[in-house]
Amino acid sequence: MNGQTPARHYYKKLVPSLILILNCIQFLSHPAKADPILLAFVFAVYLAFIWIIPYVASTAVSLCIFIGLWLLTDFFWAVSGQEQGAAYFLIVFLMIYAAFRLPSRLSLIFTACLIGGNILLLSSQGGSLNTIISNISIMLGLYVLFSSMRFRREARREAERNHAELAKMHVQLEHAHKELQKAHAELHEASVLSLRYAVLEERTRIARDIHDSIGHELTSVIVQLQSLPYILKSSKEDSEKVIQNVLSVARECLQEVRSVVHQMGRSESMVGLTALRGLIHQVEERSGLHVSLDTAGLSEESWPPNVSETIYRILQEALTNIIRHADASHAAAVISNDKSHLYVTITDDGQFTGSLTYGFGLTGMKERAEKAGGSLTFSAVQPSGLKIELSLPLMTTHKEQKDEQR
Structure with a gap:
């Protein structure tokens, strides 16, 4: 009992x-x-x-x-x-x-x-009165004695119950401590993986920026240096102009390297149509490729920073690929928009074979478009050439806003 x-x-x-x-x-x-x-x-x-x-x-x-x-x-x-x-x-x-x-x-x-x-x-x-008092005294004394024994017994049992509860609580706390240690280890492992992922993502971003910016500039340098021997034979003035252009491009490459190393963020020169026109002018001047820009379907020129940079980098990479691989004489860029999206179409008259090899450049273009919440597709142009179609949302997502703040 x-x-x-x-x-x-x-x-x-x-x-x-x-x-x-x-x-x-x-x-x-x-x-x-x-x-x-x-x-x-x-x-x-x-x-x-x-x-x-x-x-x-x-x-x-x-x-x-x-x-x-x-x-x-x-x-x-x-x-x-x-x-x-x-x-x-x-x-x-x-x-x-x-x-x-x-x-x-x-x-x-x-x-x-x-x-x-x-x-x-x-x-x-x-x-007698003495007998009555004696009986009462004996009964009261015995009651106090045995009641105190009962109280001590109950106090001892209560202490035992409390001890048992404390022991049970101690076991539960030990179990909770082990669970917390396990959770801490899992959290530490997750934080390490997250850090590795962040480092990998940052390395990929830097590599893409170097490829898109410096790679484009160096392509221009190579093209102009390849044409320099022929220009030297024909015109000294033109050769001096080419050398000045090469020096200018080399300085720009150096500036791009410094920008990437110091992670100064997005360049303010990549904003809006002015930056796109400047890019096209540089390409035409340095490579001889004729590039047209059609903005008749554009209702406004004010875009979010992430959209401006994405368009600039994708157009830059597209023109670089045309110069390197397409053997084209003409390229065209058409920009339009509606209330929610911005559309960019880039075509050339080069020798497109019908199949694409996704190297670092094309992969980087698709990743930039998807990171901005848009899409990028490639298709053939009749009778020859390649069409690149870019669609970007004009509303900046919450995640992109946080990325911009960082």
Whole structure:
């Protein structure tokens, strides 16, 4: 019962049972006016009470049993005549048991009733004041003694329960600590992977910027240097002009390298149609490729920074590829827009074979378009040449705004 071992549980019933049996034998061995059969019967009822009461869960039923025993004992006391030792012993025994079994406040009330009943019985049977005071003192002393024992026992059990709960909580905290350590390790691993991904992404961006900007400029340098021997033979003035152009382009390459190394962000020169016209003018002047720009379908020239840079870099890479691979004499760029999108079409009259090899340049163009939320497609032009179609949203996404702030 209540988490106790069976041996301890039976011990708590055997000890009071032995006390009852020994006292019953003692009272039966001395001559008394009480009927021995009645005395044995009352003690037998108390003995049964000791073995039954632990299984009674209801406080109300327990109280009724205690009251019934009290009335039975008072009846036995009343019929015992002048021999009151056995009845007084049973009253005290009942009071002690009540101090252990009944709730503290209820046991106090029941003890007060027992003492009051004793006073009435003693008074009715002519008991002296000293006898009454002595009985009351003994009962009060025993009640205080056994009540304090009960309180200490309950305090010890409460401490044991608290200790068990603390031990359980300690186990739970250890488990939670292990889970937190595991989560911390996973978070650390995720942060390392995220950092590696960010570094890889930044390296890719820098490589793409170098390819798109410096690669374009160096292509122009190569083309002009290849034509320099022929120009030197024909015209000294033209050769000097070519050399000046090569020096100018080389300086621009140096500036681009510094810009990439120091990560100065987007260049303000890549904004709007002015930058595109300047790019086309440079290409025509340095390569001999004729490039036309049609903006008749353009209703406005104010674009978000990410759109401006994306168009500039894709047009730059497209013209670089035309100069390197297409063997074309003419290229055309058409820019238009509606309320939500900007459209760019780039065509050339070069020798397109019908199949494309996606190298770093074409892959970078597609990645730039997709990063800006748009799309980029390639198709053949009849009778020859390549068409590049770019579509970009004019609304800057939340992610792009955060990228721009960084």
